[in-house]
Amino acid sequence: MSTRLATGGRLLNKSTSVKFRFNGKYMRGYEGDTLASALLANDQMLVGRSFKYHRPRGIVAAGPEEPNGLVNLGEGSDFEPNARVTTTELFDGLRAESQNHWPSLEFDVGAINKHLSRFLPAGFYYKMFIHPRPLWKHVYEPIIRHSAGLGRAPKTRDEDTYEHFYAFCDVLVIGGGVAGLEAARASALSGARVIVMEQTAHWGGRTPVDGGDINGMPAQDWIDATLAELGAMENVTLRTRTMGAGVYDHGYVLGYERLTDHNPEAQGPRHRLWRVRAGHIITATGAIERPLSFAGNDIPGVMLAASVRDYVVNYGVSAGDRTVVVTNNDDAYLTAIALKEAGLDVPAILDARVLPEDSAAMARAKELGIRVLMGHGVSSVKGGKRVTSVAVCSQAGEGSVLEEIACDAVAMSGGWSPVVHLWSHCGGKLMWDTANACFSPDPDQPPKGADGGQFVSTAGAASGVFQLDDGLNDAFAAADGTLRCLGRKLPRDAKASQGSRNDEAPMAPVWLMPQGASVKLREKAWLDYQNDVKVSDVRLAAQEGFVSVEHAKRYTTLGMATDQGKLSNINGLATLANALGEDIPSVGTTTFRPPYHPISMAVIGGEARDAAFQPIRRTPMHDWHASNGAEFEPVGQWRRPYAYVKSGESTHDAVMREVTNTREKMGLLDASTLGKLIVKGPDAGWFLDMLYTNMMSTLKVGKCRYGLMCNDNGFLIDDGVVARIDEDTWLCHTTTGGAESIHAHMEEWLQTEWWDKKVYVANVTEQYAQIAVVGPNARNALEKLGGMDVSKEALGFMEWADGVIGGFNVRVYRISFSGELSYEIAVDAGQGQAFWDALMAVGADLGAMPYGTECLHILRAEKGFIMIGDETDGTVIPQDLNLHWALSKKKEDYLGKRAHQRSHMADPDRWKLVGLETTDGSTLPDGAYAVGEGNNANGQRNMIGRVTSSYHSPTLGKGIAMGLVHNGPDRMGEVLEFPGTDGKTYSARIVDPVFYDKEGAKQNV
Amino acid sequence: MLIVSCPNCGITAEETEFHAHGEAHITRHAVGSSDDQMETYLFMRKNPKGVHFERWRHQYGCGKWFHMARCTMTLEVFGTYSAQTYSPPDDLLARIDARRPGWREAT
């Protein structure tokens, strides 16, 4: 069993006991424990079930590489799935539940899958669920969704807060082990601004566990002294519990700081996202131990050797009473020695190597009385939910069992792989290190920055340098090189810290144990614990032709679990290479992508939630709308009133009332959001002729003209009324959403194509409040307010004039988007509310009511006016909307003119705008498609048109719609069928799109 | 995330302040041009792995357009220059020659 030892535990505060709950069971740990060490201390080795076969899974590692120990943490608003037990610090009251099992962790029905494992090979989903196709949606997918997935999604709102933090530095050191500290120390001596990030709560990394001296003192003393030195320097920032998550272009780095995870009662944000721009980055991210591939290597109790050592030294926890060590290198001997020194039993060390003489570590192990079997390995591990014994074989053979050793834990080591993720994120290349059988950073192919120079360096084990003395020298050299890149220098008297050295025997690569393992053994040799990928799966993928490592990864799902292949990657590659008969470097690695280790979604959002999610634009009359029943809808970043709902009314009722009232009496619309662009200069007329499809240079001062704008691909992008203000000034109205984009569009052409033209454009949208006064009583109201002459004779349809109304300086446009008598009146933004109030007051006797955007839409649809974004979608040209009249024939050129001559655009056989009227008066579903004769190649009904706008018209008392229909205008009177998503089929007749006052008699009065 | 220098206002800032708008030095073809010319103008882009001349706008800064020469593979920035030109300046081309010998043949 795993248990707490009487001694040891350098990271524990044994005077503070901590109570927590796992699967409803109360347990105790100490302050300083991780959830993993506390679970092991309570003999809870079993922590989850695997993804596919629901195999029992135990803790394997002690750091972020842990593949199995994922739990649901907390509950309610604190709930978080997939928390890793090895990176979760224990706190009083912690509640955790294991994942991916049903009905319980101990007894799981899904484990039956293991008996089906012969039928669940690599690519199983692809092979099995493709036929018959109709079964996918209703049978396969629901079952797979039910059984797949690890943690649950949280159901309630996260009440914690998160923040972003911007930082700049010359040197960012990622990793606070001895190499990181040495690199930081050396860098800081130059005066450079240095930030050091360490992902755990402790400095020094593995060295205090592994032992060794630095500058003649025990490593921990050197760590303490160096921290004190760095802490005293003003140019140095030290952060623990902060992981370097990703390295991005030009020295941009994301750091992930976990501020209160270990102390949920604390005030302040839970996580902080560091957004760092660094001159140079040193990754001192250490190395990760590799598992060995032998049968039963996934049985709970089989752990990484160095992790077993970590639990003993750091937490005073033993993984088992009797631990068999199996290795291909010297490092695992340190585990055997540590276990023995802690009074635990190590019945044997199985060393796959055959060596001519003993190294220091081997000699020490033998001195302690440990039996060492060279050239031996594991044939298979026995046990179910816990290891019971190990069958020993000769590594060179095929797995014949020589003896069986009873034990309750296995500590395995397949060698070490440098953590190269951060080096690789931005294009740093790797090279194969034959001596250590690992990929390490290739210093000749580093990530390149804005100036083409190197901007990431590695230090210590992350460089593939595993001895303490070499690691410190490497770190010092990394700092030296970094400073050179930055044009800085180390002080002349700066010296590298000197580490001690262990004489080690070389490791020997072992990718399968025993090397000739039979199919039966390979089927039980796990590569990816979380995703259940075995040696046999990768070999099958190779056999089936998945020769590219990226394809084999996706086919088998190797390395695609939440640990992203930290343990499985190299073993998987080696297995693939072996199956293909190639060497590992030529097979290559999969791509390393950020983040290194999962970070919370909430921290990416940071403060951007609720009101701070995005800025909201409000018109000068916004507050009045809000206090008069407005239901708002977002239009770009604006909030516009959708309708003003009175008590007792539904939203639909309100819209219908607003339409009828505006048609019969008078309506007020806040039109301030419409874009207003001033285009001015000697060449402004020429410029607008190029931008609009119709002629704007001939527009007379005092007149307005409706215009269309296309891009040079010919597609309609905006529309609006243009007014000529004076000889060289035009005011262009754009759609609400188009103000910024059309302004940018104008600037683009002026700056990048016609830079010799003298034109100036200003976006004055927010300078004015604009109110549409609409309806038969509109003129009456303005006359009652008094001031300028607004009669038909003085101010005709499509004219504008400056003047004074009711004491306000106004610019009045006689334009109509409703078909009614209409004045759009602009006042200075600061006068908007006062003018609105004056209009409401004077209109009280005339039936004045405000109306919202939905009423506006119905009014324009009744008139057959198009709306950009409804009738257009980026693929529609003016000809499709029967707007040929707005395409100038006189102009030699305008944007889109040549494109309209391209064969597909000029094709008469296009979908064109028509009106649609349901045969039973109902309202067509917006976006519905009309179906024609026959089926397409996919067996779907052929489509011949679609609804672009659809409303119930209170004026006509029925549903009206506009749509684009194949050769629509030639098919007047034809009835089309529109299947709805509600299962009903709607019938509608093709009619003229102008439903109301076709002659325009009502607006031209 | 790139760091970009605007040659119009002189500010060096994060990429989020700017907006990229594709290949630079495209010749506009209009009425009177052939279908092939139109196709080239509207759709055909070099999309090189290496040296690329691009149009950018200092969207959330001075609002001005400019050009940038950049390596699409390593993201090295060779320089930024005025939008009001039909070709990159000679000194910039010389700098690219020095950094990427043979790049002209490759594009």
Ligand SMILES: [Zn+2]
């Ligand atoms: Zn600028």
